[in-house]
Amino acid sequence: MKRIVLSILVDNTAGVLSRVAGLFSRRGYNIDSLTVGETEDPAISRMTVLAHGDDMILEQIRKQLNKLEDVRELVELYSEESVTRELILVKVASSEKDRQSIISIADIFRAKIVDVAVDSLMIELTGNQSKIDAFINLLEQYTIKELVRTGITGLARGSGDIADYID
Numbered sequence: 001m002k003r004i005v006l007s008i009l010v011d012n013t014a015g016v017l018s019r020v021a022g023l024f025s026r027r028g029y030n031i032d033s034l035t036v037g038e039t040e041d042p043a044i045s046r047m048t049v050l051a052h053g054d055d056m057i058l059e060q061i062r063k064q065l066n067k068l069e070d071v072r073e074l075v076e077l078y079s080e081e082s083v084t085r086e087l088i089l090v091k092v093a094s095s096e097k098d099r100q101s102i103i104s105i106a107d108i109f110r111a112k113i114v115d116v117a118v119d120s121l122m123i124e125l126t127g128n129q130s131k132i133d134a135f136i137n138l139l140e141q142y143t144i145k146e147l148v149r150t151g152i153t154g155l156a157r158g159s160g161d162i163a164d165y166i167d
Contacts, residue, residue, distance in 0.1 A: 001052045001053060001054065002052060002053065002054065002055065002058060003032070003050060003051070003052045004050070004051055004052070004053075004058050004061070004062075004076060005048065005049070005050050005076065005077040005079075005082070005084060005152060005154060006047075006048070006049045006050075006051070006061075006062070006065070006074055006075070006076055006077070007046060007047075007048055007074075007075045007076075007077050007082075007154065007155065007156070008020070008046070008047040008048075008049060008065060008071055008073070008074050008075075009039070009044055009045075009046055009071070009072040009073040009074075010044065010045050010046075010047055010068075010070045010071055010072060011043065011044065011045075011070045011072065012038055012042060012043050012044055012045040013070065016045070016070040017036055017047075019068060019070060020047060020049075020065070020068065020070075020071075021034070023064050023065065023068065024051070024061075027060070027064070029051060029053065029057060029060075029061060030051065030052070031049055031050070031051055032050040032051055032052060033048070033049070033050035033086075033151035033152045034047065034048070034049050034050075034151055035047070035048045035150060035151040035152065035153040036048075037153075044072065048077075048084075048151070048152055048153045048154055050151070050152050062074065062076075075156060077154045077155075077156060081156060081157055082154050082155060082156045082157055083154055083155060083157060084128060084129075084152050084153065084154030085126055085127060085128060085152070085153060085154065086126070086127065086128070086129055086132050086149055086150055086151060086152050086153070087124065087125070087126050087149070087150040088124070088125050088126075088132050088135070088136070088147065088148065088149045088150070089114070089122060089123070089124055089146075089147070089148050090122070090123050090125075090135075090136070090139060090144060090146070090147045090148075091115075091120050091121070091122045091123075091144070091145040091146040091147070092120060092121050092122075092123065092139055092142050092143065092144055092145065093119060093120050093142060093143035093144075093145055094119065094120055094121045094142070095119070098142060099121065102121055102123075102139070102142060103121070105135070105138050105139065106121075106123050106125075109125055109127070109131065109134075109135050110125075111123045111124060111125035111135065112124045112125075120145060129152065132149065
């Protein structure tokens with residue numbers, strides 16, 4: 001199975017998220033990660049979709065997305081030609097004896113402690129998926145009380161911008 005990261009510029013209209021997600025569900029394809037946000041042009045939103053499948057499935061995903069009326073442009077984000085990031089918030093149980101070692105792990109990853117309670121720490125980390133996964137693996141020796149990931153988002157490297165894609 002291969003994975004694909006797609007950056008999709010869409011009209012910022014009601015129902016566009018439903019139409020894109022519906023395309024995946026109708027065909028039995030899974031979305032591994034989905035982020036959506038308005039761009040510098042309020043009429044356009046950018047969706048970043050992470051999916052996986054064999055070559056045939058991934059090609060069908062590309063073709064079907066390009067057929068949607070709301071889709072202005074679809075760009076595949078290749079790892080060597082783009083910058084992708086994800087945000088994680090994780091709440092870790094911390095006793096007095098564990099607190100400093102948890103903070104040390106956070107420091108190694110350049111994470112931020114964003115909340116401190118008597119028996120827990122909340123940590124924020126931004127990075128690529130492998131960095132996030134490595135951070136979680138190190139924290140698993142402690143009790144992870146809650147964890148949330150934003151999903152992947154990214155842009156192609158270089159000087160191009162949204163104007164290159166929009167008529």
